[in-house]
Amino acid sequence: MSLIDVAGLRFRYAGAADEALRGVELAVDQGEFVAVVGANGSGKSTLARLLGGLAWPGEAERAIVCGHDLLSAEGHLAVRRDVGVLFQNPDNQLVGATVEEDLAFGLENIALPSAEIARRVEEVLDRFGLRALRDREPHLLSGGQRQRTALAGVLAVPRRVLVLDEPTAMLDPAGRDEVLAAVRDEAERGLTIVLVTQEMDEVLLADRVVALAAGRAVFDGPPRRLVADRGLLGSLSLGLPPAAEIGLALLERRRVGRLPLTLDDLVIALQAGRA
Amino acid sequence: MSEPATPAGTPTGPREAGLSVACEGLSFWYDEGATRVQALRGVELAFAPGTSVALLGPTGSGKSTLLQLLRGLLRPDRGRVLLDGLAAGQEGYDERERRIGLVFQMPEMQLFAATCRDDVAFGPRQLGWSPAAVDEAVEGALAAVGLPADRFAARHPYSLSGGEQRRLALAGVLAMRPGTLFLDEPFVSLDPASRRDLEAILRELRGGGLGLVLATHDVDRAYALCESRVVLDAGVVVDAGPWRFGAGGEDLLLAHRLRPPFVVELWRRLGRRAAEAPPELAAAAEALAP
Numbered sequence: 001m002s003l004i005d006v007a008g009l010r011f012r013y014a015g016a017a018d019e020a021l022r023g024v025e026l027a028v029d030q031g032e033f034v035a036v037v038g039a040n041g042s043g044k045s046t047l048a049r050l051l052g053g054l055a056w057p058g059e060a061e062r063a064i065v066c067g068h069d070l071l072s073a074e075g076h077l078a079v080r081r082d083v084g085v086l087f088q089n090p091d092n093q094l095v096g097a098t099v100e101e102d103l104a105f106g107l108e109n110i111a112l113p114s115a116e117i118a119r120r121v122e123e124v125l126d127r128f129g130l131r132a133l134r135d136r137e138p139h140l141l142s143g144g145q146r147q148r149t150a151l152a153g154v155l156a157v158p159r160r161v162l163v164l165d166e167p168t169a170m171l172d173p174a175g176r177d178e179v180l181a182a183v184r185d186e187a188e189r190g191l192t193i194v195l196v197t198q199e200m201d202e203v204l205l206a207d208r209v210v211a212l213a214a215g216r217a218v219f220d221g222p223p224r225r226l227v228a229d230r231g232l233l234g235s236l237s238l239g240l241p242p243a244a245e246i247g248l249a250l251l252e253r254r255r256v257g258r259l260p261l262t263l264d265d266l267v268i269a270l271q272a273g274r275a
Numbered sequence: 276m277s278e279p280a281t282p283a284g285t286p287t288g289p290r291e292a293g294l295s296v297a298c299e300g301l302s303f304w305y306d307e308g309a310t311r312v313q314a315l316r317g318v319e320l321a322f323a324p325g326t327s328v329a330l331l332g333p334t335g336s337g338k339s340t341l342l343q344l345l346r347g348l349l350r351p352d353r354g355r356v357l358l359d360g361l362a363a364g365q366e367g368y369d370e371r372e373r374r375i376g377l378v379f380q381m382p383e384m385q386l387f388a389a390t391c392r393d394d395v396a397f398g399p400r401q402l403g404w405s406p407a408a409v410d411e412a413v414e415g416a417l418a419a420v421g422l423p424a425d426r427f428a429a430r431h432p433y434s435l436s437g438g439e440q441r442r443l444a445l446a447g448v449l450a451m452r453p454g455t456l457f458l459d460e461p462f463v464s465l466d467p468a469s470r471r472d473l474e475a476i477l478r479e480l481r482g483g484g485l486g487l488v489l490a491t492h493d494v495d496r497a498y499a500l501c502e503s504r505v506v507l508d509a510g511v512v513v514d515a516g517p518w519r520f521g522a523g524g525e526d527l528l529l530a531h532r533l534r535p536p537f538v539v540e541l542w543r544r545l546g547r548r549a550a551e552a553p554p555e556l557a558a559a560a561e562a563l564a565p
Contacts, residue, residue, distance in 0.1 A: 039466045040437025088464070139307070142532070143334030169464050172333040172492045174532035198466050237438075239467030242495065242537040242556055249560030263537065267544045270563065 003161055003192050004028035004051060006070075008061035010215075011046055019058070020046040022215035028161075028194060033187040035203045035223065036196045038212035039237035044196045047212065048165040051194060052085035053077065066160045081110065084154035088166045090146040094138040099130055099149050102138055106157045120156050128152040128182055144175025148182055161192045168199065180205065200227070200241040204261055211236050227261060293324025293486050294374050294454035296345055300354030303340055303510075314340040315510040317354065322455070327487040329497035332507035333532035338490040339380065341507065342457045345488075346377045373402070376453030380460045382444035383437070391417065391435070391443055392428040398451040416450035417443075420476055438469025442476065455486030462493050474500065494528065498536040499554045506531055521549035 004026055011021040021043045028034050038044050049055040050063075053076050057063050060071060066082035068075035087093055096102025103124055107117040125131045128148050133141060138149055147167060155162065164183065168176040184205060187193050195206060203209050203223050211219035211226065213236055219226055226232065227244055240248060247260035247269065256269040301318040304311040314337045322328055330338050343349045345356055347363070355362050358371035379385070388394035395416055399409040414424045420442040427435075432443055441461070448456065458477075462470045477500055481487050491497050497504060498518065505515040508531045518524050525535040525543070534540075535549075538559045542552035553559045 040464070040469060140312075144532075166464065170334065170460075172532045173494065173534040175334060176492075198464070200467065234468075237466045237468035239471065243541075245556045246541070246560045246563065249557070250564050253564040255564040263541060263544065266541065270545060 001030060002027045002064075003030050003066055004194070005062060005064045006051075006060065007063075008059070009047075009050065009063055010058045010060065011043075011050060011055065012058050013046075019215055021050070021058075024212070024215065025217050025220075026210060028192060030192055031190045032208060033193045033195070033206045035206035035209040036194060036212065037198070037200075037203055037209060037226075037236070037238055042212040042236075043215040044212055045165050048085060048163050048194070048196050051079075051161070052083045052163050053079035054085065081157070082160045083163055084157065084159040084161070085163045085165065086147075086151050086154050086167050088169045090143070090150040090170075091139070093150040093153070094146060096153075097137060098135050099138055099141075100125070100134040102149055103130075103153050103156050106153055110157060124152040124156045127155075127185075142175060143171045144178040147171060147175065147179050151179065151182055155186065155191075159191070161194065162186060163194045163196075165196045166198060167195075168197075168202070200239060200244075201262070203227075204241065211238070224261065228259060293484065294371055295322065295324050295357075295359050296375065296455060296486075296488075297321035297357040297360075298345060298351075298354060299357065301341070301344060301351050301356070302353040303337075303344060303349060304352055305340075313510055315344070315351075318507075318510070318512050320505060320512060320515060322486065322488060324454070325484050325486050326503065327481050327501040328489070329501035329504040330488055330490040330507060331492075331494065331497060331504055331528070331531075331533055334492075336507045336531075337510040338507055339459050340510075342377060342459055342488065342490055346375045346457060347372045348377070371454075373451070374454040375457060376448035376451060376455070377457045378445055378448050378459065378461060380463065382448075383432075383440035386432040386440060386444060386447075389431060390428065391422065391430050391432055391446075392424070394432055394443060395446045395450045398447055402451060412450040412452065413446075416446040419449055419480065420446045421472065422446065436469070438465050438472060441465060441469070442473065445473075445476070449480075453485070455488065456480065457488045457490070459490045460492070461489070462491065462496060470496070492533070494533055495536045495538075498539070506533070508532075519550075520552060525549065 006026045009021055009024040010019055012019045024047060036044050050057050051065055056076060057070050063070035065079050068079040070076050094102050095105050100121060103121045104117050107120055125134055130152055138146055168179050206223055209223045209226050210217050219232060243263050243266040244259055244261050247256060247266050250256045251259055255273050260266040260269045298318055298320055301315055303315040304313050332338050344351055358368060361368045386394050392413055395413045396409050399412045417424045417427060422442055432440060461473060474496055489497055489501055503517050506513040506527060514527055520539045528535055538552040539549050543549045553562055
């Protein structure tokens with residue numbers, strides 16, 4: 001059963017000459033982790049906003065997310081409750097004077113009883129490793145801590161889908177690792193995830209990758225198949241992760257038998273080649 | 276003043292010799308409501324003319340603040356900036372300050388003109404250059420960023436791709452013929468192809484003698500583009516100088532929320548000398564399979 005079932009999805013920004021989305025097809029099953037990639041301007045962020053009910057689709061053959069029809073006024077609003085969206089810059093998403101207040105904000109907005117709010121805040125403080133930071137002011141935290149707080153705020157409200165729009169782009173390497181670890185944990189807990197990213201090594205974390213070009217989905221398959229298709233990668237303005245870039249040169253020189261994608265793969269392949 | 280010919284692709288016209296940028300005891304506080312937050316604590320640095328330096332540090336370490344202080348967009352609370360040995364207020368300082376080209380984070384957000392030509396011409400016109408000098412500067416800068424004037428000058432900036440818009444914003448800075456270029460997280464939010472294009476442009480500019488100060492989290496690109504690095508954390512310069520891999524440089528980066536470059540990590544894992552890891556991936560592949 002697909003949690004996201006979208007076909008022929010179109011969208012045009014007010015005043016724009018061209019459509020940002022020109023008939024996108026996307027099906028995501030319960031519990032899947034799907035990466036969305038594409039060049040700047042390919043429509044990735046627009047798709048993320050539409051899936052989260054943050055923009056109104058222009059038209060679509062079908063636009064069902066968590067059972068809500070995005071084309072209807074009620075569905076477009078109701079989907080915001082089931083789909084959490086995390087953006088690139090946590091500072092645009094943090095509102096509380098302390099971490100704890102920030103985590104309660106979304107829960108207060110949906111008018112939960114205060115005992116239930118307190119219970120959920122405690123739960124996400126633990127789940128995202130924020131307990132020691134609960135009384136801290138979010139703007140004084142590290143980038144990774146701020147983004148984890150924003151993520152915990154999004155997921156304090158029970159969600160069926162998490163949409164992330166380049167969530168690590170502004171973070172230092174340690175912050176990036178923290179946020180990716182949290183996203184992987186959520187994936188393992190069975191949350192359905194759509195990760196928009198420019199980072200090819202993040203693509204490798206996903207079960208499946210969808211590539212957009214000029215507002216259309218032009219690839220849908222396993223990450224390894226995308227990475228192996230040099231022509232497609234080039235036409236999509238994508239690249240290889242560094243291990244695969246070195247690995248490709250080694251593959252061409254028959255130093256390795258199969259394209260390594262990660263540092264571990266590459267080290268193992270080189271050591272096997274030497275043995 | 277006689278000038279050596281500039282290599283093809285760099286901004287045309289006379290570019291004076293590089294610029295030395297230094298600071299002494301630089302401290303700065305931001306007002307956060309009633310409290311004051313110290314962003315920089317007694318920073319001492321010196322960048323020789325024409326050198327390429329990576330400014331590394333975790334988010335919030337003070338990198339952007341430091342760039343803005345050196346460029347004179349913020350005033351230090353303590354300490355001073357020295358440009359070619361001159362302090363603010365001394366004759367020749369202001370002219371040197373203008374020769375630091377600062378490319379902000381997400382600079383394409385500041386594109387405003389109706390054509391690429393007018394956007395890039397804005398700076399030179401503000402400097403009061405003659406129309407002929409403005410035209411020459413605009414065409415040179417557009418060429419340097421791979422947006423040749425014959426194809427791009429008349430286009431609307433918003434009709435460009437995201438990567439092209441960022442390069443256009445860079446052209447706007449290059450048109451003013453900086454002696455050194457400060458870039459604040461220039462690769463953030465670009466797709467991989469656009470990052471490669473920008474990296475190649477920066478390498479070309481560096482080869483033409485332009486000094487680079489690159490504030491970034493992208494340690495791989497910092498290592499590929501810069502001959503030395505400064506590590507800043509909580510407003511303090513933790514270390515400045517050559518990369519020092521194999522001699523504690525890796526741990527230093529890890530201790531400050533950074534990581535060693537991919538090639539350095541690969542060399543270490545393969546039991547090779549980390550100090551000899553080639554900065555570029557192509558060179559690494561060549562070394563592994565000659």
